[in-house]
Amino acid sequence: MATMFTPKAIGFVKGPYTQTKDIPKGPGANHDAVGTLEISPDYEAGLTDVEGFSHLFVLWVFDRSDGVELLAMPPTDDRPHGVFATRSPKRPNPIGLTVVELLRREGRVLHVRGVDMLDGTPILDIKPYLSSVPESALRRGWLAVAEARGKG
Amino acid sequence: MATMFTPKAIGFVKGPYTQTKDIPKGPGANHDAVGTLEISPDYEAGLTDVEGFSHLFVLWVFDRSDGVELLAMPPTDDRPHGVFATRSPKRPNPIGLTVVELLRREGRVLHVRGVDMLDGTPILDIKPYLSSVPESALRRGWLAVAEARGKG
Numbered sequence: 387m388a389t390m391f392t393p394k395a396i397g398f399v400k401g402p403y404t405q406t407k408d409i410p411k412g413p414g415a416n417h418d419a420v421g422t423l424e425i426s427p428d429y430e431a432g433l434t435d436v437e438g439f440s441h442l443f444v445l446w447v448f449d450r451s452d453g454v455e456l457l458a459m460p461p462t463d464d465r466p467h468g469v470f471a472t473r474s475p476k477r478p479n480p481i482g483l484t485v486v487e488l489l490r491r492e493g494r495v496l497h498v499r500g501v502d503m504l505d506g507t508p509i510l511d512i513k514p515y516l517s518s519v520p521e522s523a524l525r526r527g528w529l530a531v532a533e534a535r536g537k538g
Numbered sequence: 539m540a541t542m543f544t545p546k547a548i549g550f551v552k553g554p555y556t557q558t559k560d561i562p563k564g565p566g567a568n569h570d571a572v573g574t575l576e577i578s579p580d581y582e583a584g585l586t587d588v589e590g591f592s593h594l595f596v597l598w599v600f601d602r603s604d605g606v607e608l609l610a611m612p613p614t615d616d617r618p619h620g621v622f623a624t625r626s627p628k629r630p631n632p633i634g635l636t637v638v639e640l641l642r643r644e645g646r647v648l649h650v651r652g653v654d655m656l657d658g659t660p661i662l663d664i665k666p667y668l669s670s671v672p673e674s675a676l677r678r679g680w681l682a683v684a685e686a687r688g689k690g
Contacts, residue, residue, distance in 0.1 A: 434620030438679020527590020
């Protein structure tokens with residue numbers, strides 16, 4: 387068996403969304419909500435130099451979601467897709483991933499744009515966003531098909 | 539306390555790297571190693587439609603790393619930085635994140651380019667890569683400084 391670990395919150399999200407239905411979803415949804423990542427004093431030293439990065443990956447826990455659905459019905463489509471081809475919360479490991487823009491740091495509080503987690507969401511990790519796949523190289527499978535159908 | 543979860547492997551990485559020192563690191567390092575993500579039969583249904591995406595996020599466990607260092611010395615620099623501003627394995631939650639290019643799917647095996655994990659690494663999650671931050675909008679803090687110094 388693989389060596390596993392016990393997840394712990396390094397901090398919590400503060401943001402405008404208190405219910406899942408408040409979070410903009412689907413094609414064309416705005417993801418520019420501003421909020422903060424409030425890191426525990428125990429981990430503040432780990433933020434050293436983070437302010438030099440414009441964007442960060444935030445790993446967090448879907449703490450208000452239960453169960454696993456290997457086939458998920460996304461809000462953007464009327465047919466199911468495999469959970470690993472979606473951002474559904476009902477995942478074998480309920481970990482969320484969000485790219486945020488870092489607006490500024492105040493001690494152990496990061497002010498960010500792009501919050502799409504619920505207020506109070508536990509944060510697992512923060513990583514620097516180092517490079518992008520060029521948009522011209524991306525294929526987005528069922529999502530592009532659903533968007534085209536929605537627009538067509 | 540936050541509701542947490544018990545991490546479980548959904549599968550394992552097969553790749554060319556058996557020791558940490560084999561993995562290319564630092565500026566200019568090639569990340570084009572080819573390998574496979576072998577998903578457990580229990581989770582194969584979750585891969586439905588994943589083949590439509592050109593790139594995937596892979597979340598995995600640093601299973602051969604111990605301990606936490608809030609200040610980390612990256613291979614690319616001679617001064618320490620906060621762990622949340624680096625990709626150091628010695629993180630409060632030892633979760634790695636890699637963007638891979640999906641070459642093809644064969645059942646529950648994904649052939650990918652961009653493997654930078656050790657052979658046998660447990661996989662926690664796979665997510666579709668949906669959009670990029672434009673390179674022109676990225677600032678890369680200490681890493682850009684270290685790269686400029688290395689080149690200068």
